Amino acid sequence: MQVRRCATVMVEPREALDFDLAELAAGETGVRERLGWVALAAHRDEEIELDAVEVAVLGALSPGQWQSLDELSQQHPRAGLDGLLAKGLLIAREPQDDSARRFARDDQAVRAVHWRGLSAVAQRHSRWRDVDTEEAERLFSEASAQTFLERLGPAPPVVGERTEPASRLPLAKPSPSPLDALTDRRVTCRNYDPAPLSHVAFSSVLYRAFGARAVSDYAPGVQLLKKAVPSAGGLHATEAYLLVQRVEGVPPGLYHYHPVAHALEPLCELDAGVAATLARRFVAAQAYYVGAPLQIALVSRFERNFWKYRNHAKAWRAVILDAGHLSQAMYLAATELNLGAFITAAINEVEIEQAFGLEPMSEGPLAVCGFGVRAQEKTTVEFDPAHKVWSDL
Ligand SMILES: Cc1cc2nc3c(=O)[nH]c(=O)nc-3n(C[C@H](O)[C@H](O)[C@H](O)COP(=O)(O)O)c2cc1C
Incomplete structure (x- = not known):
């Protein structure tokens, strides 16, 4: 079987937090940090956990040149190669099953478009699926007695001023135009x-x-x-x-x-x-x-x-x-x-x-x-501080 690495993948060292309920019940924080590697690939929606062997193998594979899997196995641990193949980060030249065909097709779609690697990963992984902002707000208010603003604290100032007011050079306002x-x-x-x-x-x-x-x-x-x-x-x-x-x-x-x-x-x-x-x-x-x-x-x-x-x-x-x-x-x-x-x-x-x-x-x-x-009446808040559209407050 001939394989090559996918076109674009970034590997992030990530700390995840798990909760141990038994520890929590015993009066401790119950929080356990888990460190690991996460692959963010431009052709995969999922974030993919990698082990250290897979990370090392991934860094040694060419994204351009097709190579024999058997020959690669002479130089790299077979488990790492198989893991990357199953996770869709190693692409088969002649895919044998549906998921391998999907990985190859989606990798080809990335290659065809001349993406810059970092941009490709950011685009793919900043997309939402099935997010419900109303539900998220409801869960937020259930989870915390604090309001949103209480949790965030004050905002940075409205203007990033660079000089004292006295040293500003005032500019004339234009006469009103259409x-x-x-x-x-x-x-x-x-x-x-x-x-x-x-x-x-x-x-x-x-x-x-x-x-x-x-x-x-x-x-x-x-x-x-x-x-x-x-x-x-x-x-x-x-x-x-x-x-x-x-x-x-x-x-x-x-x-x-x-x-x-x-x-x-x-x-x-x-x-x-x-x-x-x-x-x-x-x-x-x-x-x-x-x-x-x-x-x-x-x-x-x-x-x-x-x-x-x-x-x-x-x-x-x-x-x-x-x-x-x-x-x-x-x-x-x-x-x-x-x-x-x-x-x-x-x-x-x-x-x-x-x-x-x-x-x-x-x-x-x-x-x-x-x-x-526009509706005759305002039932949802709008930002009209100068009252140009709505005459009420
Ligand atoms: C990039 C961008 C994203 C925005 N996203 C949302 C949004 O998710 N929900 C929403 O109600 N308004 C959204 N808005 C509208 C802003 O809330 C709105 O522009 C702001 O409150 C100022 O009001 P104005 O446009 O009437 O001046 C967005 C505006 C921009 C430019």
Whole structure:
């Protein structure tokens, strides 16, 4: 059998805490520290415990060159090699069973996209699956009498001041402009009207935030886009995947927004109840964002950005910046139409990938945003200290 090491894996020395109930009952702390090695691989969702032999063997294997397992056994302990093979960190050239085939396929997906190793591991292992933030909050309040703020203590100051106030150089404020008026009314909306969103408002905001205003034939086989927002290399690798619940003329379902055609690509029609359940899973059970008429997963096609910025230390940061730019453009386009908008990073990436059929290391959700008509009444808190949207306190 021919094998090679997976493309990207980091090994973390980790201290885990276990509780010994017998010790606890005997009046001691009951806390036992356990030190060990954990492998974080770019092609595996799981964190993988390694023993010291496996760590040593892992460090001696080539990720590029296929080698005979029998020959490797002459130089390295067989148990270590077998352990790494079973854990998917050693990849078989001709996999014999389903899990080995999955390891080989997922490792190949990482290799194909020119990831920088550290970024690949951070992307893979910062994804959530099946997280319920409401449930987490409930468990937190049950487990501790302290409020969140009591536990955290005071926050660092609002500004990282570097000089005494007397030595500041005051700057003139601009006279109010339409941009100021628009910016002032941009308030994250957590209270949505249950009525459907008009088709015109829907398509206008999509165009202004995510649509391409020009396509440039930059070189043979290389097209760049001009959008409302900047993007590294003009590549605009981050695209909008929609979960529609209530939009006039658009049946509930999953869609991909085509930024050049300014059109929806229907992927899957959904029953309204299923759409609501999926919306709840996407935003980790943040009920106020489930109430929005649509959710937009900002999905980065890493393969497009990394085509140019291969194995690049800055590339992952650059695609994450795309999500921030796009969401702000969406906020402003929505605000101009007197709509509310939101963004959340507390998302279940794995459920979003599964719903849209995305290979996580080629195309990954970075955030979920959305917009809609504001509700008449505020039932969930919003941050409007200048009272530009809500007149109450
Ligand atoms: C990266 C990012 C992540 C956010 N995640 C959440 C979130 O998980 N839940 C939420 O309710 N709001 C989330 N927000 C919205 C912020 O809470 C909001 O911007 C902040 O309270 C300030 O309010 P404003 O947008 O009205 O100025 C997020 C905003 C950003 C930029």
